[in-house]
C-alpha cells in the first residue's frame with residue numbers, strides 16, 4: 082500500500098516573525114547573571130555571544146558592561162521583544178543597587194587570545210557547578226568581589242582558564258555551547274579542578290560574603306579597603322583584585338572580616354554535608370557480634 086501523498090502548500094506566516102520574538106524561548110534561572118542568560122538565549126537561537134551584542138543593540142566586545150550597571154529603555158525593549166519575556170521576569174537577574182559597589186570591576190575589553198594581555202578578576206565561576214548543570218549557566222553572585230567560594234562544592238572560584246591563564250571573555254565567544262570552553266584556548270572548563278579550601282578559610286569566606294550582604298555604605302568602604310591589610314598592602318580595592326589575591330585577604334584581614342560579619346560563625350555547608358555523611362557511614366557500619374547473639378532494635 083502506498084503512503085498517502087504529502088500535500089505541500091503555503092502555510093500561515095511564521096507566528097514569531099511579525100512579533101519580533103526569536104524562535105526559541107529560554108527561561109532564566111532565578112540566580113542567573115543577566116548577560117549570561119542572554120548568551121544562553123542567543124546560543125539557543127543560533128547566535129553566538131560575539132554577534133549577539135550588535136543584534137540586540139548592546140554593543141560589541143565585553144558588552145555585559147552596558148547592561149549590568151543599568152539598562153536604557155531601548156535596550157530593555159529590545160531584550161523584551163526578542164526573548165518574549167516581560168522585563169519584570171528577568172530584571173531580577175541584575176544586582177540590586179546596594180550590591181553594585183561590591184561588583185568586580187568589569188573589563189571593557191577582554192582578550193580572546195591566549196597570547197593577549199593576561200587578565201582575570203572580572204568574572205569568576207565554579208567549574209564543578211558548570212559540570213553538574215543540565216544547561217551550564219553563570220550565577221549572578223559570581224560577579225561579586227565578596228564571593229570567593231562555591232558553598233555547594235566547598236571550593237574556591239576560578240577567574241582564569243587553568244590551561245592558558247586567560248580571563249573569561251564570555252561576551253566575545255563564537256561558540257554555541259557557551260561557558261564550557263575557554264574562549265582563548267578551547268580548554269573544557271568543566272574539567273578544571275577548583276582549589277579546595279580548609280574549613281577555617283571557608284568560614285572566613287562565608288563571613289565576608291555575609292558582610293557584603295549586610296553592608297551599609299560605611300561597611301562597604303571598609304570591605305573595599307581590606308587589601309590594605311595584606312602584607313605587603315595592596316592599594317587597589319577588593320573589586321579590582323583576582324580571586325587569588327582576595328583569598329589572601331581571608332587570612333590577613335580575618336579579624337576585620339569577623340567584625341564586619343557581625344554574626345556568629347556559620348558552619349560551611351560543604352563541611353556540614355561531609356559531617357552528616359561521615360556520621361551516616363559510622364551509624365550504618367555493621368557491628369561485630371559474638372556468634373548467636375540476636376540483633377537488638379537500634380536505640381533512637
Ligand SMILES: [Zn+2]
Pocket residue numbers: 207208209210211231232233234
Ligand atoms: Zn560549585
Ligand SMILES: [Zn+2]
Pocket residue numbers: 195242243244245246247263264265266267268
Ligand atoms: Zn584557556
